[in-house]
Amino acid sequence: MNLTKTIFLLSIFFFFNHLCAIDRQIDSVDHYLNAVENLVDYRDVFKEEFLDIEFLLQKNEHAQGKDKALTLLSLYTAYIYKSAELANNYNDQAMALSEKLAFREGVLKANYNRAYFLFVLGDFEESMKMVLEIQKVVGTTTYPEIFADISTLKSYIYTERGEYDRALETGLRLLDSGEKSKNDYLLMKANSALSHYYLRIENYSKSLSYCLKGLHYILKLKKTQYIYPKIDEIARMTAKLNDPKGALKVYAFFLEMEKKLPPAGSYISASVHSNMAHIYMTTGEHEKALNHISKALEINFENNYRFRIPRALTVQAELYLKTKDTSEAIINYEKSIEAAENIDAFDVIKRNSLVLSELYEKTEQPTKSKDYKILYQALNDSLFSNEKEQKIVILETKRKIKEVVQRKKILELENIAQKAKFRGIIIILILLLITSSISLFSYLKVKKKNKLLLLRTVDLAAIQLRMSEKLSEIQFAETQWSVERKSADIPKTQPRIDKDIKNIILTKLANLEKENFFLDPQCNLHQLSEQLKTNPKYLSQVINQEKKSNFNNYINELRINFLLPKLLKDIEFRNSKLSYIAFSLGYNNLNTFNAAFKKRLGILPSNFINELNNSFEIKNKSLKPPYKLKRIG
Missing domain, CATH: 1.25.40 (Serine Threonine Protein Phosphatase 5, Tetratricopeptide repeat)
Structure with missing residues (x-):
């Protein structure tokens, strides 16, 4: 038995080393199904x-x-x-x-x-509450596997609710953590979260790619409980990529695995029947499709799998449309919306309300068509879908850049290995020497210039403090007068909704600025909009138009403006640790604070503080009136 285990482990070692070296095989479905079969053959050993x-x-x-x-x-x-x-x-x-x-780990x-x-069971709200409680005590260094589990579950819940930007951000953060720590479990779960996200937004090619990457780590870690779900996902996405025959081939493999392993269980079987119904629907085999979706719904209702019921009803509705039974299709779409409302599956509600609007319009029922169109529009403009597309684009772009850089590194390493190693090392050393020389020359050249820039920045900050103290009352009075005038100019018989909302938001925002709301580390667009009792969309527009800035830059501007007087006045605070200063401003990490400060003043806060301290000692005259600073305490 020990010899068998040793042989198997050696084969797995060389197998996965081969996988890492040949990245282009990662999208091969057959390759991974063969790897699954090889692992299953050793089930009696493990x-x-x-x-x-x-x-x-x-x-x-x-x-x-x-x-x-x-x-x-x-x-x-x-x-x-x-x-x-x-x-x-x-x-x-x-x-x-x-x-x-x-046993803390066992409890968690x-x-x-x-x-x-x-x-x-589809109880997303209670599930998320528990996840957030666990999140308080776990991290990538403390209980990393539990951290990966709850991060993935968070991404799943965000995806099912239609909060796609949050789902993507959570998945990508987990993937970055896995790559930095080289933790295979984190990488396994991150790829699962991203596969689920891309499946829901119907980017099936990316979803399949992440699914297979996740399967790579499942096999490596021998987390066999995920084998059945992954085979089901591969089949589903293969079908979505217009390869129904390939999908049926994968499901045939699924059935072969059930002969070797214990049955998958009702939860996974329900998904398999639902997906097979969709496949047979696309191939025109409607009778088979109806049998499978009926079985899926039976399993879901019997086990109260509320999470799967809305999508299964949607498949059945689509099947009735295929068979030209519009009335039954409408009934099932309405049932799917009702089931989705019970679990806050907003993406299903949004999509199916649009379909119902079109069906009622075709069947000449304009009132119902209008009702569902209003429901669709309300969800489309809601918290769950009006997040800026730029955020997702930025996150995806960062991910693409990182992938390109990684591929480039791999190609460079392979190229170096194929050539003479010593010559490559010599070239690298020469390049490093040249780069170091240029950097040293540049440093010596601009050192004096940077010194002058630092002194000028300190002086400008002192001037800014003096001017802000004199103008603060005038600015407040002008703001109040402007808001009151705008409100008074609007006829009560014909209210201008946009200006009313803008004035209310600006007034509330001004009050919150006085209360230093921006020092809260949890401050974000959603939290602030809830505090102001307004829609994030309107709040974002007001900040863009009136503050001439996006939300993040607006918050950073307030924080740095709040910080400058404290640095100039409070010696004890100025000489605190940078991490403490950053935390007191609401920043969760030092890098974000450094970036915000440098963007605002052009230099790092550490350099600014050092120069400020030097100014007190060497340039004492520069602090005399009107630049004299008050010592607190």
Whole structure:
């Protein structure tokens, strides 16, 4: 047995080294299905990794302490897609034992399992509450696997709610953390989150790519509980990429795996039936499609999988449209919207309300058509869909740039390996020498100029402080007068909604600025709009038009303007650690603070503070009236 394990591990080692060296194979579906089959052939060697229930039950009888808690958690994982009652029973036992042993990791994992189960049932709100509680005590360095689990679950929930910008941001942050730490588990979960996101926005090519990358790490880590869901995802996306025959071939592979492994369970089976219904619908085999979607709905309702019901009803509605049964299609679309409202699946509501609007228009029912069109428009303008497309474009662009850089590094390394290594090293050393020489020359040349720039910046900051103190009252009075005048000019019989909203937002914003709302680390467009009781879209427009800035630059401007007088007046505060200064302004990390300060004043805060301290000692006369600074305390 040991020899067999050794041989297998060596083969896996060379297999994955080969995968890393040949990146272009990563999108090969057949390649990964063969790898799955190879791993499954060793299921008897790795019974614990394959969650063999009989093996785990025997182990549970003899295990003690933390080992028993972990075994109970494994039994939860083995049963989660098969029997919710048994799964939750084992999870509750694990929770009770972990609390008794003060086993923090066991408690956190059991809590995550509860949050995930709520997600499976479609209770996104309660699931997210639990995730946010767990997030307070985990990180990439403390319990990295639990951090990856909850980050992925967050991205799933955002995606199902239609909050696509948040889902993408969460997935990309997790991917960056995985790449920086080279943690395979983080990379596995990040690729899963991104695959789910791109599936929902119907970018099936990207979704499949991330799915296969995730499968790479599933195989490497032998996290076999994800094999069935990944095969299902691959088949679904293959079908969406206009290859129904290829998708059916993948599902045939799925059935072969069920002969070798325990059945997938009702939760995954429901998804398989729903996806197969969609495939047969595209090939015109409507009878087969109806059988599969009926089976999917039966499983979902029987197990109360509220998360899957709206999409299954949508597939059934699409099938009725294919068969020209418009009335049944309308009934199923309306049922899907009702089911989606129960779980806040706003993307389903938005999409299907638009379809219903068009169907009612075709069937000459203008009132109902108008009602659904209004519902669609309201959701389209809501919090969940009016986030600027620029944010997603920026995130995707950053990701693309990073991928290009990584590919370039790989190509460079391969090219160097093919050529004479010593010659390459010599060239690199020469380039480094030239670069260092140029950098040193440039540094010496501009050092004096930078010194003058620092002194000038300090003087300008002092002038700014003096002027801001004199003009603050005048500016406030002018703002108030302007708002009142605008409000008075608007006839009460014909209210101008846009100007009313703008004036209200500006007044509230001015009051919040006095209260230094921008020092809150949690300050963002959503939180501020809720505080002002307005739509993020209107708030963003007002800031763009009236403040001549986007939201982030507006907040940074307020923070740096708040900071400058404190640096000039308060010696003790000025000599605090930069991290403390950044935190007191509401920045969560020093890099963001440095970037904001430099953008505002042209120099780093550390250089500014050093020069300010030097000015007090060397250029004392520059601090005399009208630039004299008050010493606090």
